[in-house]
Every structure is written in C-alpha cells, then in structure tokens.
Amino acid sequence: MSQIELDQDHQVLIVRPSVMPSDDDFALWASIFLSHEAISLQQLEQGADRHLQRFTFEGEGFDLHFEHYSNSVWINGEGAFAEHLLPELMKCLSN
Secondary structure, three states: OOOEEEOOOOOOEEEEEEOOOOOOHHHHHHHOOOOOOOOEEEEEEEEOEEEEEEEOOOOOOEEEEOOOOOOOOEEEOHHHHHHHHHHHHHHHHHO
C-alpha cells in the first residue's frame, strides 16, 4: 500500500510506496499502482535514473514520475484542468 499526499504549493501528489520500486520494476509497479477503471495508461519513458508513466484520468493527462537516486515518486497534472483533478485522483488511487 502506498501513502499519497497532496502538495498544494507545488500542485503534485507525493507518493510514498510501502516498498520503493527498483529501476527494473518501475513499469510493473506503475501498472499495478495505476490499475483502476478510471485510469488509462499511455506512454512509458525510461531513462538511466528517472522513469515516467503517462496516463489519463477523467480525460486529462498526468505523469507518474520515479527518480531512483532520490527515491522519489510523484504525480503531476498536465495543465490547469488536470491540476484541478488532483484531489479526485488522490481519492481514486487511495481506494
């Protein structure tokens, strides 16, 4: 289970996984974490120390980021409409 917190100052969701994914496991972890009928996975980008899973929720675009060196996971909305949906997305992912 992951803890999710809304950072209103930066308009992101901070995700604190109970077990941090490794570089090799991020794609699988992201697909499980984002497994919900209201979410549609899009493009996956993998780099040396950062990974990004794009997805849509309520017709808006979002990015799930993972940074290996800082052990950070967060979600940002792609635009003002998506940022407005962050509290709803947090509820969706917390259930």
